Amino acid sequence: MKARSDVERNGGQILMQQLRIQGVRRLFMVPGESYLPCIDALNEHVDAIQAVVCRQESGAAYMAEAYGKLTGEPGICFVTRGPGATNASIGVHTAFQDSTPMILFIGQVGNDFYEREAFQEIDYRRMFGQMAKWVAQIDRTDRIPEYIARAFAVATSGRPGPVVLALPEDTLWGRAVVEDLPRYQRALSHPGVGDMTRLKTLLDEAERPFLLVGGSGWTQDAVERISAFAQRFELPVGTAWRRLECFNQRHPNAAGHVGWGMTDELRNRILDADLILAVGTRLGEATTLGYTLVESPRPRQKLVHVYPDSAELGRVFMPTQAIVAGVAGFAQALEPLQPGHAVPRGAAVQEAHAQYLDSLRALDFPGPMSLDAAAGHLGRSLPDDACLTVGAGNYALYLHRYRSFNGLGTSLAPTVGSMGYGLPAAISAKLEHPDRIVVCGAGDGCFQMNMQELGVAMQYRLGIVVLVFNNGMWGTIRAHQEREFPARPIALDFENPDFTQVVRAYGGLGIAVEKTEDFPAALDRALAFAQTENLPALLEIRYDADGIAPGETLSAIRAAALARAAG
Structure with a gap:
């Protein structure tokens, strides 16, 4: 211009x-x-x-x-x-x-x-x-x-x-x-030749390496190059906390989601690794399970940390090798690298992926409405390019565990853990990709932080689907309370409106779901309404509040805490 x-x-x-x-x-x-x-x-x-x-x-x-x-x-x-x-x-x-x-x-x-x-x-x-x-x-x-x-x-x-x-x-x-200035030019950082030579040596020497991807700045080209690199060097790949879009979870090297809610097998695999290659991720508190998975300041594993900002490298962790590079530049520099490791690692990659696939099987859930089964059905039924958004709350653990995310644009989740994010994010995603299915997951507390933005979905005719997980309390905090002060719950419950009526006031469709077997038909109806009417559809999922996280119940958390207190 x-x-x-x-x-x-x-x-x-x-x-x-x-x-x-x-x-x-x-x-x-x-x-x-x-x-x-x-x-x-x-x-x-x-x-x-x-x-x-x-x-x-x-x-x-x-x-x-x-x-x-x-x-x-x-x-x-x-x-x-x-x-x-x-x-x-x-x-x-x-x-x-x-x-x-x-x-x-x-x-x-x-x-x-x-x-x-x-x-x-x-x-x-x-x-x-x-x-x-x-x-x-x-x-x-x-x-x-x-x-x-x-x-x-x-x-x-x-x-x-x-x-x-x-x-x-x-x-x-x-x-x-005054004169207008031209469009900005993005400054990209690339690793040096020496960086890649040393990295190859560390990778070739490692017996149990692990690749961890996350952060921002990813492109489709970078995802594809990293995927090919992981296959060449026989590396299991984990995605950092709430950055599930950085790697295709259906790739044979995918090992799962790293951070709060991860499986025991994946946690033990990372603890046992002799080299972690962290690309694009800061390795924050959530990803490292409170700086225990990767310890600060000196990790037990060799750590190669690739990050675009030199101020971050060495700030929390002392890496074996620090590489100042953005993910796109680093992925491009990986292209000519060829493996030379003596110890075969293919079996470990296959085992890691098999363990990830096994984690997709629904766990037991109390009551007639199973969040594990519902999230599993959702994960299997949505098309590959569908976008799933969440805010903060334990409900998100179900959605992230049972959905095999398929790359960029398929997940929007705040790593900062801010409530009220899911609905606005879903609206933004639908504006950007109007032909894609967009599903928002929100707890009953999380949803009410920004449910007024249903008005934007109505005004701009955005056919999003909202899943409201209604347990009538601040569930995540209740879990923490039961761990620290068992059997003394207070100031956590609230009465909710009929969310199905709320969305109808905005011209949308509202359906209450109280049984597992009713969820598939309700989801199909919501998706069809959103796509044909270009208006929001909402499923209010009413379930037993004792089910607080995949494989966990509040009653079990309370019992364990009481047993510890009793000595």
């Missing part, structure tokens, strides 16, 4: 034109008077930028974060000052811990009122300083293109993450003659 340098424009017009140049196709927003010039300027870009009007800022921020996960480009969110910014902060925190490119624009009081605690005024540098890669305020209209170009570069370079830009009213209403 040709740069404009001879036309006077207001700040809103300059900003929106710059977003268009940077390739923005969709943005998520809750309108506010603090950035009216930006809203008005959208009139000039309706052919290129879709503005999605959300119901609450946390929903808008989650949708933008999910867009960043799906596309690798910064998700764009606009909110108003003060309350709008605080509501959106949860999406910024999610983007930071999930390493997702995102840019949050916040309306701000004018510089003539600044630092008087004016109406809804907040210092965003202080507020977002520890949860964003860069926080700034654009105080001059003529510098808007400069700040926007830098924001895109920062959000996508190294370890991707969120950028926050405050927009004072006088900056947006001000006028300037």
